[in-house]
Amino acid sequence: MSAAVAVFTRDLRVHDNPMLAAAARAGKVVPLFVVDEKISVPDGRARFLAESLADLDRSLRERGGALVVRSGDPVDQIRRVAEEVGAERVHIAADVSGYAQARESALRSALGRAVLHSHDDVHTIVPPGFLAPQGKDHFSVFTPYYRRWREVPWRRSLAPPEAIRLPAIDAGDLPQASGGGFPGGETAGRRRLGDWVAGPVRDYARRHDLLAEEGTSRLSAYLHFGCVSALEAARRAGDEAFVRQLAWRDFHHQVLAARPDAAYRDYRGRGDRWRDDEEALDAWRAGRTGIPIVDAGMRQLLAEGWMHNRARMITASFLTKTLYLDWRTGARHFLDHLLDADIANNNLNWQWVAGTGTDTRPNRVLNPLRQAERFDPDGDYVRRYVPELAGLAAPGIHRPWRSRTPGYPAPIVDLEEARRRFLTARR
Structure with a gap:
């Protein structure tokens, strides 16, 4: 039976995850997360990440699998795991930052016999690069982007895999969470999404700018870590004002995909000579x-x-x-x-x-x-x-x-x- 590696990055969910669904269809699959030692993660975010990984591991174990965890350079660790299980395919969610794009390019070169499948429909509702004005590689103004975005048919939402068949491999140790605060993980995120769409979303347009009220979804951390699918959130919410905010998220992703330098360089320079104070x-x-x-x-x-x-x-x-x-x-x-x-x-x-x-x-x-x-x-x-x-x-x-x-x-x-x-x- 062939084997595949499903590399989780910031898509920490089993529901509506095209990357995981494609990898699971191959037969045996290694769900893998690599703790990238080059990335410094502040304490609060590290706790949220650890809780999200533990929750993902529970979901995978309920389906017969487990989350395999490695630490170090992601390209090297993914290559090692693929070689260890004789994987023919490695699946990963495409991402838009310059770091993520460089990581994917390096991984494609390093894998050897395994084929890399990059999925561009995991993090956003409409994939970056899918929409572009004539003669350009991306939209630079939101309103015309949004008009086109609303015309695009969305892909169908995907159910979680019924079974995860894990080849013989040491799972490693999950990062440990410490402290309290906002709970991380798909289970907490789906609960929050369910509570949101059950009623409060209907007042979003009226209340979302009122600072003292709980008029927003507070789903942003779950969307960032991929504990909740943006597509599923849009489908279930329905509210136009809320969906428009998810379109803004897609808009920024397509800008950064085309201009990864815009993460830290002026997208449009204004000749500013910023003060030093x-x-x-x-x-x-x-x-x-x-x-x-x-x-x-x-x-x-x-x-x-x-x-x-x-x-x-x-x-x-x-x-x-x-x-x-x-x-x-x-x-x-x-x-x-x-x-x-x-x-x-x-x-x-x-x-x-x-x-x-x-x-x-x-x-x-x-x-x-x-x-x-x-x-x-x-x-x-x-x-x-x-x-x-x-x-x-x-x-x-x-x-x-x-x-x-x-x-x-x-x-x-x-x-x-x-x-x-x-x-x-x-x-």
Whole structure:
């Protein structure tokens, strides 16, 4: 009987996983995860990953298999496992980062007799590169992309394999999870998806920008690690506003697939000469800028490893356009702390806000005070994460410097002066 290797990367699920389904059809299959020692994973994300791998292992064992774990260089370890079991095929989900593309290219060269099958329909709803305007390799503006995206027939959702036939091989040791917090894994992700589509999604369009409410799905970490299929989430949710957000995710993936350098280089250079102000950067990181809505968002990030999307936009605009500091410093901080730290979505959203990416209005500046009054009108979000201001009522809670609140810093920048500085620099 022939054997195959199913390489899990960030598609840690058995439901609707085209990579695993194809590998399981071959006969015997080795479900493999390689702990890449070149990648440093922050503690919160390492815990979420470990829980996700343990959950995947349980699902595979229920079907007669197990998750085989190796550590080291992924290309070398995959090649070794393929040779050990005499695999004729190696299956892996295609990914869009420069690192993932280089890894796949190296793996294709290193495998020898085994054939590499790269599946481009695992991480997104519409595969990167499937849609492109005439004469170009990708869409650079979301709205025309979305119009085409909505016209594409989606592939069918796949049931998990009924059985996993594992050849004789040492499974190795799963990474150990420590600490509590947001639970990782497909089981938790599917539970959260089920609760979301059972009712709350119907209010998504009305509530998703309200910072103090639980108006979003909180599925982002599960989507990043592939514990939940984006296709299945879109099919089950149905809500147009929510599905549009999943289309944004696909949009950023297709941009990065075509321009992997955009992870850290300006997609559209604006001639920025970013300021160098470590004191301001440290205040922003710590949530001590003196602007309550900004500080609340940054403290939520540090406390939970997650931040409301509206808060991400406000804090990113404040860093790049109010403080006029390089978007890469902010993107790096988010990558260091977010459970859902996805290169495509995180870094290209940072570029969108900074005006160096795909935004058609690159010089727009989000006024954090107006944003606070609109999306946290009662001040509940600020009170939750900035306890020094808990005794203040709205709208004064968003301008505490007027009441000289003890224990809370004065604003580190004058907002109107900073806005003029940014627009002058951009011109």
